[in-house]
Amino acid sequence: MATSIKINVNSKIFPTKDKEDQTYAAIKALNLNISKGEFCSVIGPSGCGKTTLLNLIAGLDKDLKGEILFDGGKKLDDIRIAYMFQNSRLLPWLNVLENVEVVLSRDQKLKHRAKEILSVMGLEKFLKFYPNQLSGGMQRRVALARSYSSQPELFLLDEPFISLDEKMANKLREMLINLWTNEPTTIVFVTHDLREAIYLSDRIIFLSKAPSKVILDKKVNIRRPRKLEDKKIETLREEILKTTKDIFDGEEKNA
Incomplete structure (x- = not known):
C-alpha cells in the first residue's frame, strides 16, 4: 500500500531562543505533490528545513500555516x-x-x-x-x-546512511531499493548526496535556503533496476551540477 501526499506549507515559524519577540522562518510557500508509490528525495542546504518538512509530514510538528493531505483527504491517524x-x-x-x-x-x-x-x-x-x-x-x-x-503507506527517511562507510551505505541503499521494489510504498528521503538521490529516486526535490521553497523538481529518467556504478547516474549528476551550479547553496538562479 502507498499514499499520495499534497503539501502546501504557507509558513513554518520557530521562536528564537535569544529574543522572545523574534521568530525564525524555516519554510515559506512550499508546495509539493507526491504520487502514490513514488520515491522522492529532498536535497537542500544545511538549515533549510528538510528535517522540519519530514516532521510536519509525520505529524510530529503540527504548528504550521497550511495543510498536508494524504490521498486527497485522509487524516494523519489513518495513514501508516x-x-x-x-x-x-x-x-x-x-x-x-x-x-x-x-x-x-x-x-x-x-x-x-x-x-x-x-x-x-x-x-x-x-x-x-x-x-x-x-x-x-x-x-x-x-x-x-x-x-x-x-x-508503511509512507516511509520517511532523514539521511539514514550518512555516518556509514561507503561500502556499507551502498549495501543498505540496495537493500532499501529491493524492499521498495517488492513492497512498493511512498518514500520521502532526505539526503545531501546527489549521487545517492539519483540512484534511489524517481524525483529529486531541491529546496532553497531558509525560508525554504521548491526551486527545482527533477525527474530521474534512468531505467530500473539501476546499478550504483551506472555511467548514466554520473552523467545526470554532472548535468545537474553544470546547469544549476548554485543549487546546493539553495540558489534558484542558473549560471
Whole structure:
C-alpha cells in the first residue's frame, strides 16, 4: 500500500531562543505533490528545513500555516507511517527480534513479518543479539527492517546512511531499493548526496535556503533496476551540477 501526499506549507515559524519577540522562518510557500508509490528525495542546504518538512509530514510538528493531505483527504491517524532517522534508535534492552516486533505489537497479523524481514536483511543469525553487540552497519539494517516491517503507506527517511562507510551505505541503499521494489510504498528521503538521490529516486526535490521553497523538481529518467556504478547516474549528476551550479547553496538562479 502507498499514499499520495499534497503539501502546501504557507509558513513554518520557530521562536528564537535569544529574543522572545523574534521568530525564525524555516519554510515559506512550499508546495509539493507526491504520487502514490513514488520515491522522492529532498536535497537542500544545511538549515533549510528538510528535517522540519519530514516532521510536519509525520505529524510530529503540527504548528504550521497550511495543510498536508494524504490521498486527497485522509487524516494523519489513518495513514501508516514509518520514520527512519540518522541513527538507529534501537532500544538497548531489547534484542534484534524484539526491536522489530515492538512496532508490530498492535497488529497480530504482522507479527510474523519480524523474522521474515530480518532474514531478508541477512540478520537471521543475530535475532538474539542486543544492539551493543552489533556493528553500526548492522544496527542500521535492523532499523531499516523495523521501519519496513509495518508495511508503511509512507516511509520517511532523514539521511539514514550518512555516518556509514561507503561500502556499507551502498549495501543498505540496495537493500532499501529491493524492499521498495517488492513492497512498493511512498518514500520521502532526505539526503545531501546527489549521487545517492539519483540512484534511489524517481524525483529529486531541491529546496532553497531558509525560508525554504521548491526551486527545482527533477525527474530521474534512468531505467530500473539501476546499478550504483551506472555511467548514466554520473552523467545526470554532472548535468545537474553544470546547469544549476548554485543549487546546493539553495540558489534558484542558473549560471
